[in-house]
Amino acid sequence: MTTTDTRPxxxxxIGAVRRPRRLRVLxxxxxxxVVLGLMCVSVAVGTRDVGRDAIxxxxxxSVEGFDEAAVxxxxxxxxxxxxxxxALGVAGAVMQGVTRNPIADPGILGVNMGASLAVVxxxxxxxxxxxxxxxxxxxxxxxxxxxxxxxxGSLGRxxxxxxxxxxxxxxxxxxxxxxxxxxxxxxNDIAGGVRSWQIGGVGGATYDSLTQILPFLVVGFALxxxxxxxLDMLALGDDLAAGLGERVALARGGASLGAVTLCGAATAxxxxxxxxxxxxxxxxxxxxxxxxxxxxxxxxxxxxxxxxAADVVGRIVARPxxxxxxxxxxxIGAPFFIHIVRRQKVRSL
Amino acid sequence: MNPSxxxxxxxxxxxxxxxxxxxxxxxxxxxxxxxxxxxVVVFALTLMVGRTFYPPGDVLxxxxxxxxxxxSFTVGRLRLPRAxxxxxxGLCFGLAGSTFQTMLRNPLxxxxxxxxxxxxxxAATFAIVVxxxxxxxxxxxxxxxxxxxxTLVYALAYKGGVAGTRLILIGIGVAAMLDSVTSxxxxxxxxxxxxxxxxxxxxxxxxxxxxRVVPVVIALALIAxxxxxxxxxxxxxQLGDDTASALGVRAxxxxxxxxxxxxxxxxFATAxxxxxxxxxxxxxxxxxxLVGPDGSLLLPSALVGALxxxxxxxxxxxxxxxxxxxxxxxxxxxxxxxxxxxxxTHRAGxxx
Numbered sequence: 118m119t120t121t122d123t124r125p126x127x128x129x130x131i132g133a134v135r136r137p138r139r140l141r142v143l144x145x146x147x148x149x150x151v152v153l154g155l156m157c158v159s160v161a162v163g164t165r166d167v168g169r170d171a172i173x174x175x176x177x178x179s180v181e182g183f184d185e186a187a188v189x190x191x192x193x194x195x196x197x198x199x200x201x202x203x204a205l206g207v208a209g210a211v212m213q214g215v216t217r218n219p220i221a222d223p224g225i226l227g228v229n230m231g232a233s234l235a236v237v238x239x240x241x242x243x244x245x246x247x248x249x250x251x252x253x254x255x256x257x258x259x260x261x262x263x264x265x266x267x268x269x270g271s272l273g274r275x276x277x278x279x280x281x282x283x284x285x286x287x288x289x290x291x292x293x294x295x296x297x298x299x300x301x302x303x304x305n306d307i308a309g310g311v312r313s314w315q316i317g318g319v320g321g322a323t324y325d326s327l328t329q330i331l332p333f334l335v336v337g338f339a340l341x342x343x344x345x346x347x348l349d350m351l352a353l354g355d356d357l358a359a360g361l362g363e364r365v366a367l368a369r370g371g372a373s374l375g376a377v378t379l380c381g382a383a384t385a386x387x388x389x390x391x392x393x394x395x396x397x398x399x400x401x402x403x404x405x406x407x408x409x410x411x412x413x414x415x416x417x418x419x420x421x422x423x424x425x426a427a428d429v430v431g432r433i434v435a436r437p438x439x440x441x442x443x444x445x446x447x448x449i450g451a452p453f454f455i456h457i458v459r460r461q462k463v464r465s466l
Numbered sequence: 467m468n469p470s471x472x473x474x475x476x477x478x479x480x481x482x483x484x485x486x487x488x489x490x491x492x493x494x495x496x497x498x499x500x501x502x503x504x505x506v507v508v509f510a511l512t513l514m515v516g517r518t519f520y521p522p523g524d525v526l527x528x529x530x531x532x533x534x535x536x537x538s539f540t541v542g543r544l545r546l547p548r549a550x551x552x553x554x555x556g557l558c559f560g561l562a563g564s565t566f567q568t569m570l571r572n573p574l575x576x577x578x579x580x581x582x583x584x585x586x587x588x589a590a591t592f593a594i595v596v597x598x599x600x601x602x603x604x605x606x607x608x609x610x611x612x613x614x615x616x617t618l619v620y621a622l623a624y625k626g627g628v629a630g631t632r633l634i635l636i637g638i639g640v641a642a643m644l645d646s647v648t649s650x651x652x653x654x655x656x657x658x659x660x661x662x663x664x665x666x667x668x669x670x671x672x673x674x675x676x677x678r679v680v681p682v683v684i685a686l687a688l689i690a691x692x693x694x695x696x697x698x699x700x701x702x703x704q705l706g707d708d709t710a711s712a713l714g715v716r717a718x719x720x721x722x723x724x725x726x727x728x729x730x731x732x733x734f735a736t737a738x739x740x741x742x743x744x745x746x747x748x749x750x751x752x753x754x755x756l757v758g759p760d761g762s763l764l765l766p767s768a769l770v771g772a773l774x775x776x777x778x779x780x781x782x783x784x785x786x787x788x789x790x791x792x793x794x795x796x797x798x799x800x801x802x803x804x805x806x807x808x809x810x811t812h813r814a815g816x817x818x
Binding site for chain 2: 285287295454
């Protein structure tokens with residue numbers, strides 16, 4: 118690898134990195150507007166062309182015509198896209214902070230696949246069927262996988278470098294997906310359910326599943342925000358953070374638990390969606406600078422905007438069929454991943 | 467240097483070197499013969515075993531073209547093409563995988579990790595489902611896009627020289643993108659059942675007939691000799707590109723031939739059997755442990771590949787209770803090995 122570990126600090130760069138507070142507040146407000154606008158678009162636009170009257174009628178609670186029914190289906194879907202996007206964006210930002218690694222992402226680190234395997238095992242062996250059960254299984258499975266991948270990735274000299282983490286995550290994902298096929302194939306009774314869950318995206322959202330994952334999302338967001346300051350300290354390195362009075366293990370554990378809860382809850386309803394957690398924090402960091410107290414809210418809004426937009430694009434591009442939102446995010450996110458890898462400073466964040 | 471001092475030990479050294487070389491050559495030969503024998507045995511076993519067992523005599527007569535009631539259909543039409551495709555695809559994957567691994571000096575740089583298999587299977591599914599193509603045209607589409615993808619990955623990784631690590635990371639990204647294309651295309655074709663979809667995601671030999679086998683065999687017969695004739699030049703790449711050129715290898719020409727040939731093999735095999743998970747990746751390291759450090763790995767890993775696919779297919783069909791496609795078996799075997807390889811490399815402190 119041609120990168121260097123220690124780059125000299127650039128005093129001139131600090132001013133450029135730290136944006137004025139007013140600018141950041143404005144940015145946050147603008148992002149809120151973007152998300153709201155995208156939500157409106159997502160309700161209004163879809164596979165079926167719907168007139169304005171029908172949209173208003175549907176939002177008023179009418180489900181009489183086909184148009185109203187179609188719009189009524191779009192509302193929970195939009196809400197799910199916003200919530201899941203926010204969860205994945207924050208999970209990505211926190212994972213990048215915890216691992217101090219620019220290419221950490223729930224998809225790349227294998228957390229999504231671990232959550233999937235746990236859900237599939239739950240479906241196959243314990244007859245799980247409701248979103249609440251899925252969430253528990255997904256959080257546990259994702260957590261175990263995250264720890265496993267991190268241990269493999271940080272073995273040996275140099276700790277958890279991006280390459281080692283990405284390879285460990287890819288290898289573990291590949292292993293887990295083989296196990297998933299091995300479990301699903303002989304079980305024709307669950308094969309349909311698993312497949313529709315795996316590529317489900319946000320299309321199958323109901324108010325029921327939303328309320329079931331909401332508590333998990335709230336807890337996850339709260340945990341991540343509470344650990345934001347600790348993450349800033351961790352960015353200085355473990356020793357320095359400990360010297361400054363930060364309880365390193367607590368901050369790292371709390372933040373990881375929050376991130377895994379968030380992406381477990383999101384995965385439980387939408388199926389695995391990759392690359393949102395990778396792209397969003399990087400773009401947001403350009404707006405906010407590296408501090409996590411700002412980065413986390415920005416990532417939440419950015420993730421919500423990205424996933425909603427991806428869902429709308431997926432509905433429009435292939436009319437009358439739909440492209441699963443996970444496919445759209447992979448098509449956007451993978452080139453971004455390649456771009457990050459191509460940049461010289463892969464090793465340091 | 468004083469000549470009188472250096473001559474005495476040099477004869478002893480020479481003798482030791484000669485002895486070592488003879489021993490390693492013998493080991494290599496033994497391994498190759500043993501692998502070939504094993505392949506023949508398992509191939510025969512595949513033809514005999516199944517829901518009904520046919521004795522070797524019946525099988526032999528069917529293979530020689532005689533008409534045996536019952537066995538002619540089961541063995542001749544069902545089992546023989548399947549076993550033949552297993553051997554041919556295994557040879558292709560093993561040969562191509564170890565070509566890439568040798569040339570890029572990294573066991574992780576196998577076509578199924580750096581996105582070439584993903585490219586071929588995305589193209590093949592696209593050609594079949596969306597364009598409605600079939601037969602050899604599918605293979606052509608798969609080859610062209612396999613070549614395009616490998617060029618793309620190489621170009622993206624090129625930044626004043628290709629760092630192996632960057633190539634692998636970029637390949638992983640490209641593979642993720644192409645896999646999503648594959649699942650999108652499969653999603654568009656709802657009439658495909660899960661089995662058929664999995665063929666394109668993990669690889670399977672189910673429902674093989676001669677139409678699928680023949681292109682692979684022809685490709686193998688044409689391309690494998692080209693690749694094997696370059697085996698020594700490829701081995702020299704392990705010393706580094708500069709050293710290889712200094713030793714008389716035309717680096718760019720050899721690389722061009724090797725990449726084209728390997729991608730073509732991967733594409734033909736993928737078009738026929740799907741990207742059988744991890745076979746291309748596994749063969750090289752296994753062969754390296756069998757034959758030791760001397761000589762080219764191409765032929766041994768091709769044989770390991772054929773054996774691996776045959777055995778995995780046999781296991782997947784009969785030993786596990788339900789019938790699994792071969793890719794699931796190789797995936798379940800191969801992925802932990804990949805994890806193990808990564809753990810071991812990290813422990814040793816190598817930069818991969």
